Amino acid sequence: MSKRRVVITGIGIIAPLGVGTENNWRDIVAGRSGIGPITRFDPQGIASRIAGEVTDFDIGEHLTSKDARRMDRFIQFGVAAGMEAMRDSGLEVTDDNADRMGAHIGSGIGGVETIEKTTSLMNQKGPRRVSPFYVPMAIINMISGNLSIIYGLRGPNLSTVTACATSTHSIGDAARLIEFGDADVMLAGGAEAAITPTAVAGFSNAKALSFRNDDPQAASRPWDSDRDGFVVGEGAGVVVLEELENATSRGARVYAEVAGYGMSADAYHITSPQPDGAGAALCMANCLRNAGLNPSDVDYINAHGTSTPLGDVAETLAIKKAFGDHAPKLAISSTKSMIGHLLGAAGGVEAAFTALSLYHQIAPPTINLDSQDAECDLDYIPHQAREMELRTALSNSFGFGGTNGTLAFKRFV
Numbered sequence: 001m002s003k004r005r006v007v008i009t010g011i012g013i014i015a016p017l018g019v020g021t022e023n024n025w026r027d028i029v030a031g032r033s034g035i036g037p038i039t040r041f042d043p044q045g046i047a048s049r050i051a052g053e054v055t056d057f058d059i060g061e062h063l064t065s066k067d068a069r070r071m072d073r074f075i076q077f078g079v080a081a082g083m084e085a086m087r088d089s090g091l092e093v094t095d096d097n098a099d100r101m102g103a104h105i106g107s108g109i110g111g112v113e114t115i116e117k118t119t120s121l122m123n124q125k126g127p128r129r130v131s132p133f134y135v136p137m138a139i140i141n142m143i144s145g146n147l148s149i150i151y152g153l154r155g156p157n158l159s160t161v162t163a164c165a166t167s168t169h170s171i172g173d174a175a176r177l178i179e180f181g182d183a184d185v186m187l188a189g190g191a192e193a194a195i196t197p198t199a200v201a202g203f204s205n206a207k208a209l210s211f212r213n214d215d216p217q218a219a220s221r222p223w224d225s226d227r228d229g230f231v232v233g234e235g236a237g238v239v240v241l242e243e244l245e246n247a248t249s250r251g252a253r254v255y256a257e258v259a260g261y262g263m264s265a266d267a268y269h270i271t272s273p274q275p276d277g278a279g280a281a282l283c284m285a286n287c288l289r290n291a292g293l294n295p296s297d298v299d300y301i302n303a304h305g306t307s308t309p310l311g312d313v314a315e316t317l318a319i320k321k322a323f324g325d326h327a328p329k330l331a332i333s334s335t336k337s338m339i340g341h342l343l344g345a346a347g348g349v350e351a352a353f354t355a356l357s358l359y360h361q362i363a364p365p366t367i368n369l370d371s372q373d374a375e376c377d378l379d380y381i382p383h384q385a386r387e388m389e390l391r392t393a394l395s396n397s398f399g400f401g402g403t404n405g406t407l408a409f410k411r412f413v
Contacts, residue, residue, distance in 0.1 A: 105187060
């Protein structure tokens with residue numbers, strides 16, 4: 001059986017630069033930062049007190065207050081982004097097509113805010129005060145579940161949890177469901193809302209975060225010699241994946257084609273990347289093979305690029321291993337420099353940015369790259385977005401546990 005072609009026909013983004021795809025893409029191209037001091041709770045006593053918060057999100061614009069109260073913030077983000085993606089796609093769900101439409105949206109951490117607040121409430125007032133909606137408010141598959149209910153999607157209803165690679169794996173797996181005939185349309189991506197006391201304290205105490213509290217907008221600085229860790233962000237990125245003939249038959253706008261998908265494991269450490277980048281290199285090579293691409297076919301990579309001392313070097317080495325002599329010719333950027341690391345939502349937002357890069361023929365910048373690390377010696381598009389011919393692009397995501405995912409996208413013409 002030959003694989004069916006899969007394209008992106010809808011995009012929904014909620015991120016620290018704002019709500020909506022148009023707002024986020026405009027600010028990403030302009031090189032604006034969405035990082036600031038933490039306001040969602042009092043971070044006193046935590047070493048890292050900065051984050052990429054979503055400050056203008058109103059769930060009331062998307063759901064009734066009754067429905068919203070039964071959802072953790074991460075579910076609200078995911079549902080709202082999914083609804084935007086559906087509107088953007090122009091799809092209509094009917095009895096004739098609902099069986100062939102599904103959702104595959106995950107989260108790296110899930111309802112940690114609900115878990116924290118419910119645990120505190122139970123300790124103070126006893127178990128009878130625990131909401132009967134506690135479990136469905138916190139579990140990760142409820143973005144897919146709620147969107148399935150809202151739209152009547154009767155096809156595959158799934159969620160993936162692979163730390164910071166969650167969204168990338170969700171999109172790749174959903175595309176394969178379409179490729180091999182299990183669905184014609186899939187909502188895919190991820191959401192995260194982990195700017196909470198225990199989550200931030202945990203990352204901070206692990207020394208994974210930036211401590212540049214006095215200059216938040218300069219804190220996320222991938223490949224810069226002064227980087228000191230990532231900045232945690234929140235939000236959601238969801239795309240509508242559609243079988244090509246289904247999309248073209250209804251005259252849909254196509255942002256990009258999903259050309260390939262690769263996975264691998266570092267098999268090295270629960271949090272640190274393999275120092276020589278071998279696992280990430282294998283992931284990219286697997287993606288190129290799956291897409292039928294040569295290294296020289298790729299023009300741009302939206303890198304994992306977290307701004308950690310070890311991770312940025314390892315990804316640089318991985319790109320060199322995977323692309324050989326073509327590596328210096330690649331345009332590479334990290335949009336995390338502007339929005340921070342959205343954890344399980346990162347791959348969804350970054351896949352959307354990669355598709356938009358191909359659609360608009362613009363590669364986003366890496367901001368704050370003032371003094372490039374000598375060990376990170378590739379073309380990282382410092383400071384300014386770059387208008388250029390983009391035929392094929394990759395999006396990388398690597399997660400705790402040594403799990404890796406790469407997506408390949410082609411410009412659709």
